[in-house]
Amino acid sequence: MTDASAVASPPLRLDRVTRRFRLRRGAQTTALDAFSLDMAAGAFVAILGPSGCGKSTVLRLVAGLETPDEGTVSIGQDTPATLARAHRLGVAFQDHALLPWATIAANVALPYRVAGRAVDHHRISELLALVGLKGFEHARPRQLSGGMRQRAAIARALVLRPDVLLLDEPFGALDFITRQQMNIELQDIWLRQRTTTLLVTHDVPEALFLADRVVVMSGRPGRIIHDLTVPFSRPRTPPLLRSHDFHHLVDDLTEMLAQAHHGVDVPSTGASRTAGA
Amino acid sequence: MTGPVRRAMPRVLGFAVIVTLWQIAAEYGADARSLPAPSAILAMLASVNHRSLFGRAMAATLSSMLPGYGLGAALGIGSAVLVLFLPRLHRPFDRMAAFLYALPSVATAPILILTFGREATPVALAANSTFFVIHVSLCKAFGTAPRAWGDLMSVMGSGRIRRLVSVDLPAALPALVNGLRVAVPAALLSTLVGEWFGLPRGIGVLVINAMQNAQITLLWSAVTLSVAVSLTLYGGWTLVLRGISERYR
Structure with missing residues (x-):
């Protein structure tokens, strides 16, 4: 791979x-x-x-x-x-730009929805585990620390293998x-x-x-x-x-x-x- | 529960004091024909004789107000989205909305009657006042969304419709609910004014008839009922807003 x-x-x-x-x-x-x-x-x-x-x-x-x-x-x-x-393209800004009303998993799934592809839940949980956010799938951005939010933003940038x-x-x-x-x-x-x-x-x-x-x-x-x-x-x-x-x-x-x-x-x-x- | 109860206490007490003073003033001071006591108003609203009168009038009023309110909200959402897609329309649309809102409904109602007919006039007035509030709230919400969200969606290759569905509309949801809340009293008031121009029944009709026939308690009862309905709808939206705003912090 x-x-x-x-x-x-x-x-x-x-x-x-x-x-x-x-x-x-x-x-x-x-x-x-x-x-x-x-x-x-x-x-x-x-x-x-x-x-x-x-x-x-x-x-x-x-x-x-x-x-x-x-x-x-x-x-x-x-x-x-x-x-x-x-x-x-995958992108992460200084402003994490996570959507506050969506869960972490939904935020990371956003690129799939934008691309009109079926959401690969296995890929999302694998990636969230990789960035150390296992167990926070259903949390909302404001419940996370600054570092955790940036990890989620990076997971979102990587999810479609840009x-x-x-x-x-x-x-x-x-x-x-x-x-x-x-x-x-x-x-x-x-x-x-x-x-x-x-x-x-x-x-x-x-x-x-x-x-x-x-x-x-x-x-x-x-x-x-x-x-x-x-x-x-x-x-x-x-x-x-x-x-x-x-x-x-x-x-x-x-x-x-x-x-x-x-x-x-x-x-x-x-x-x-x-x-x- | 003690927290919310304690916070509500000053308001409840204040309300109770005003109602008590009003009751005392009506019974011992003022002329009973110009200021009915709160107890008399409540008695009339609850009385079996009047219940169906108020019920039918309120049903008629709501059957004008709610379609107008819904139509105005739909048009307000539509125009705000149009302005979002075509920013050049922002100024002309803002001016048009403000112009329509600034028109005194008492003056425009005769024109509306000639154009749309008597039945449709309260609906049109309610729609107009709702339209303005929703249009302005949504335009403001669209304008204040963080730029990074738009940038992010662009880099992800999002089309405009996808961005609307995934970002712009969800981000504007609290502003929309707040707009719907603020529009309730205005829409109800516009409906009542529209009913004055020759509708067969409705709270507005009841108010004007009671006034002309010097049925002061009936007048106050009709007004009290419309305020209660307005506050109930307003309070309902407040609960919805409270429910969703937790997700938007």
């Missing part, structure tokens, strides 16, 4: 993508300017950057929630919109310890599926622990200032978090982030006044 999914998962490519947002009448900001990123099939890539650097825009482009003004986004041979319509998994700071609202625990669990889940995964985060240890590759972004317009192949072998375990090599890389990337952050805070010259759309 693991090998089959690895073959099925397509590569992901952003090719000189430019995305602008209109701010006020006439004024606009360039979130991304000729941004390119290539992801191999089955890779786990983390985009690291300060808030406002355009990293969420990258994820929203890959999710088909935004369309590029220039350039192309492709997943295998398809556009994100095509893949979304075929129910082959070709691409998109994670937008899914653990951003959790405390440090819970977050670390979630990262360990997410790696375990990912190792079983090897889905092409794009993670957007501002948490350096999280990116290093989870990803094969960490891309550091600076804004605006968003561009890649560093592209690191993570040297640690899998499965990665908690002792790695305390190792010298890990700390060394965390320090390097944090330093880079600090500089990138400085760049974001300075009013950008990328925002310019233009006449009309």
Whole structure:
């Protein structure tokens, strides 16, 4: 099963993508300017950057929630919109976006209903067990802790075995310890599926622990200032978090982030006044 | 049970004090022809002679009000969904709904009678006042749903109808029930006004006849009955709202 999914998962490519947002009448900001990123099939890539650097825009482009003004986004041979319509994308946001009136099992079953497929109850209970929510099938989201809600959101993202998994700071609202625990669990889940995964985060240890590759972004317009192949072998375990090599890389990337952050805070010259759309 | 009872106590006591003062005022102070005592009103409502009169009148009123209420609610849901699908219609529809609601029913009723006939006029007035409340409540509920739900449904490849069924309508259910609750008194009042324009029977007819014939206790009894029915329906929706809101936190 693991090998089959690895073959099925397509590569992901952003090719000189430019995305602008209109701010006020006439004024606009360039979130991304000729941004390119290539992801191999089955890779786990983390985009690291300060808030406002355009990293969420990258994820929203890959999710088909935004369309590029220039350039192309492709997943295998398809556009994100095509893949979304075929129910082959999985997504988890910082806001868990669980429906409060539905049980956890019903929330995880939602992708089946959207896809018009028969709900596979066996798959749902298997997945809920995998994310540590066995016995909470009939609970409602508000009865769960923040970490449990995010687990449910990740189960929902994975339930249809998507070709691409998109994670937008899914653990951003959790405390440090819970977050670390979630990262360990997410790696375990990912190792079983090897889905092409794009993670957007501002948490350096999280990116290093989870990803094969960490891309550091600076804004605006968003561009890649560093592209690191993570040297640690899998499965990665908690002792790695305390190792010298890990700390060394965390320090390097944090330093880079600090500089990138400085760049974001300075009013950008990328925002310019233009006449009309 | 002590909690709810204790919380209801001030209201019950306040109500009892007002009714007692009213009773005393009616018996010893005011002219009995302009202010009947609560005991007289209750006696009339309970009396065998009047029971069938009130029963038939209320049945007639409800048979106008409930279809109008249902029709107005259906139209309000329909227009709110239409606005959700075609946001460009938001402003024109809001203005139209507010305009219709702002029309004084006493002034529009003669026109409605000429257009729809006497029997249909209370129904149309009840529908109009319900429509506005439901339309506005649902538009607001649709507008305040978290954006992440819409994003999530899009990434999952949801069509618009599926999103409506799975997210938009369930999310708006408490707002819909609250709208139905708030619309009850308005719909009943509109029905009564509609009945003044020449219907054979109904609480509205009873009220206007009693007033013209100076049957003050009958007038107060009819009004008390309509308030009781209105409060009962309102209270019913309050219970439904309480039942479902547990699932929406």
